Amino acid sequence: MSKIDSEISKIKFTCKDVRVAYSGKEALHGINMAIDDRGVTAFIGPSGCGKSSFLRVFNRMNDTIAGCTVTGEVYMDGQDIYAPSLDPVLLRARVGMVFQKPNPFPKSIYDNVAYGPRIHGLASNKAELDHIVEKSLQRAGLWEEVKDRLKDSGTGLSGGQQQRLVIARAIAVSPEVILMDEPASALDPIATARLEELIEELSQKYCIVIVTHSMAQAARISQRTAFFHMGDLVEYGLTTNIFTNPADPRTQDYITGRTG
Amino acid sequence: MPENNSIHASEYALKRLNKRHMRERRFKMAGLGAIFVAVFALIWLMSSILGSGYKAFYTHSMTMDIELTESLLDPQKLREPDKLRKGNFRLIIQNSLYARFPDVTDRKARRELFDIVSSSGAPNLIRQMVYQNPDLVGQTLTIKVPTSDHVDQLLKGNIDRNVKEERRKVSDRQIAWVDELIASGEIKAGFNTCFFFCADSQDAELAGIMGAFIGSLMTLFITALIAIPIGIGAAIWLDEFAPRNKLVDFIEININNLAAVPSIIFGVLGLAIFINFFGMPRSAPIVGGLVLGLRALPTVIIATRATLMAVPQSIRDGALSVGASHIQAVFHHKLPQAGPGILTGSIIAMAQALGETAPLLMVGMVAYLTEIPDGVTDPATVLPVQIFIWAGNAERAWIEKTSAAIILLLLVLFLINGFAIWLRNKLEKRW
Known part of the structure; x- marks a missing residue:
């Protein structure tokens, strides 16, 4: 396990020997890792290295994939999130997720954001719900663009706006963690820049874990970077260290563009 | 022509290209021919039915x-x-x-x-x-x-x-x-008001389709009541909640097989179960409706599953990721998306049931009845069976009656299908 300066910030997740297998075929071979409570942790690595599978361990989205099994231990604030007593539905309210392709619901912008608070009963009346929706859209940096058309379809927005809408949807249920699975891969450079700004803002308040293909993006937005290769965590540490002084030759090869 | 050594510039390449184009033209001609034959057959059918049927009106x-x-x-x-x-x-x-x-x-x-x-x-x-x-x-x-x-x-x-x-x-x-x-x-x-508002009769001049029409409505009502809720429920379970094992695979295969079972078999089943075992009345829409309900069930299940599967997985993932339970993700997001498709599939299944004849013969809905049924337990017949009965009568006057009844049955089917298409276009809000 890589060394982490736990003095800088609290630990949010601790993983011990996490293995993910699809129909018996192991995709992640025993990951040990601790993730900081604040700031952005980036997972990088070539396609198929298991970084997305690992991301889905934290909100147990792997449970919804037929044939996928997760073993090992994952603690969130010291609590085992794979304990039988823990309900994944509640876990997912605490650990939000943003997907590779923007997936707003085919409903209005308002309903997209209000859906989470509604099912969890977070607002007791319409005014409270309106407030949550407004606040979430503001945090996601989308409010100014959509405040006059909250009744319009969420899928009618541009790709970048849709991705921010999905972030607002995740924020609306007041999660502690936001997982992002290549959130900028379907966006143009301008929308990507806008999203990166937003991630930086959000990292003040949330624990953000992001999977990215772009090493430049990881370097720009993350404080810590983990490099995965063929189902193993090769190297994990401060982003500045990883990019300027990688310890492992495989990391070196990948970030300099020789492999990947 | 300037010298060109590309293999795509030779005379032989041109020949090959021509051959490919010829093949394309032949295929187009065959397609056009098939359409022409189909349209011609349809026009012939319609004109023959309309030509002899209009006189019954x-x-x-x-x-x-x-x-x-x-x-x-x-x-x-x-x-x-x-x-x-x-x-x-x-x-x-x-x-x-x-x-x-x-x-x-x-x-x-x-x-x-x-x-x-x-x-x-x-x-x-x-x-x-x-x-x-x-x-x-x-x-x-x-x-x-x-x-x-x-x-x-x-x-x-x-x-x-x-x-x-x-x-x-x-x-x-x-x-x-x-x-x-x-x-x-x-x-x-x-x-000819009697043709529309009378029940069947021995005398051609007094025979009407009202009895069969009401019988059809009652039968279809029971069919819808059985097939639609159970079919949609089964499809949701199979698509979302069923465990992956041998038994479920076996059930799935058999649902698909069931859709291809000759419909008269369902009539035998209905006779054995509903009439002989449960002692339900013969010739009644309740039994006919149950039989057709079983007949329509696999169709509804297959149509519903197809539309459910067409809903992108990302929508369900989005719902789960904000902490929706599995059933909430299905009912709040998947089902509304699949709704128009499910509706169309169900209506088409009902239209098929409306045209079904053979299984109803088995449960006695082929009786000669001069009364319009009052309830689902009264003896009744349905439109296609009425056509079948009239077609067997010898006198000249029944020919036009039969054709006219076919016209009406087709009209009802057109209306149902048209309604399904209209409903789908209206509900299918593309977000």
Whole structure:
């Protein structure tokens, strides 16, 4: 396990020997890792290295994939999130997720954001719900663009706006963690820049874990970077260290563009 | 031409290209030919059905002065409806016809004269009027009675006047009387309301499709009640909640097989289970509806699953990621998305059930019934079975009835399918 300066910030997740297998075929071979409570942790690595599978361990989205099994231990604030007593539905309210392709619901912008608070009963009346929706859209940096058309379809927005809408949807249920699975891969450079700004803002308040293909993006937005290769965590540490002084030759090869 | 060494520039390459284009043209021609044959067959079918069926929508009736002779109907002057009903109304009609043609005295001729009007339809019409209003006895009424189906067929041109008398259903004398009555305006063509509002009858001029239509509605209602909720529920379970194991695989395969099982097998099943085991009434829409419900079930399940599977997984993932439970993700997001498709599939399954004949024969819905059913346990028949019954009748008049019933069945099917398409376009809000 890589060394982490736990003095800088609290630990949010601790993983011990996490293995993910699809129909018996192991995709992640025993990951040990601790993730900081604040700031952005980036997972990088070539396609198929298991970084997305690992991301889905934290909100147990792997449970919804037929044939996928997760073993090992994952603690969130010291609590085992794979304990039988823990309900994944509640876990997912605490650990939000943003997907590779923007997936707003085919409903209005308002309903997209209000859906989470509604099912969890977070607002007791319409005014409270309106407030949550407004606040979430503001945090996601989308409010100014959509405040006059909250009744319009969420899928009618541009790709970048849709991705921010999905972030607002995740924020609306007041999660502690936001997982992002290549959130900028379907966006143009301008929308990507806008999203990166937003991630930086959000990292003040949330624990953000992001999977990215772009090493430049990881370097720009993350404080810590983990490099995965063929189902193993090769190297994990401060982003500045990883990019300027990688310890492992495989990391070196990948970030300099020789492999990947 | 400048020198070009590319393998795509040689003469041989051009030949190959031409060959490919030829193949494309041949395929297009074959497709066009297939469409042409299909359209031609459809036009032939429609024109043959419409050509013989439209005549059933009008009919001939005769306006008569009918004296409701008190001495014949109610000699004791009791005016009791139940006694009056048993009166000899046949004689009343005959008397009024003899009065119209006083010079017809010969017995055989008089019988022929009476055959101009519907021999059971005309007396029964007056019988009903008197039963409902006994005070009519003693009065003389001017009413329209249906002509016999032979006269109707003659006037519609379906019976050839030039055929020798002994080989035609209408005698020379009858033709003469009918011509006279036509000329005087006593026999007139009019809209055939009875065809739409009467139940079946032995007499072609009195037979209508209302009984079968109501029977079809009742049967379809039961079918929808069984097939749609159970079918949609089963599809959701199979698609979202079923564990992946051998048993579920087996069930899935068999649902698909069930959709291809000949429908008469479902009739045998219905006969064995609903009638023989549960003792439900024969010929009743409740049994027919249950049988057709089972028949439609696999169709509904397959259509629902297909639309559910077409909903992108990302929508479900989005719902789960904000902490929706599995069932919430399905009911809040997947089902509304699949809704229009499920609806269309269900309506198409209902349309299929409406056209189903064979399984209903097995549960006795092929009975000859002169009453419009009042409830789902009353004996009833359905439109396609009515067509089947009428098609088996020998007389000329039934041909147009059969065609007209087919027209109506097709019309109902067109309406149902049109409604399904309209509903899908309306609900399918593309976000």
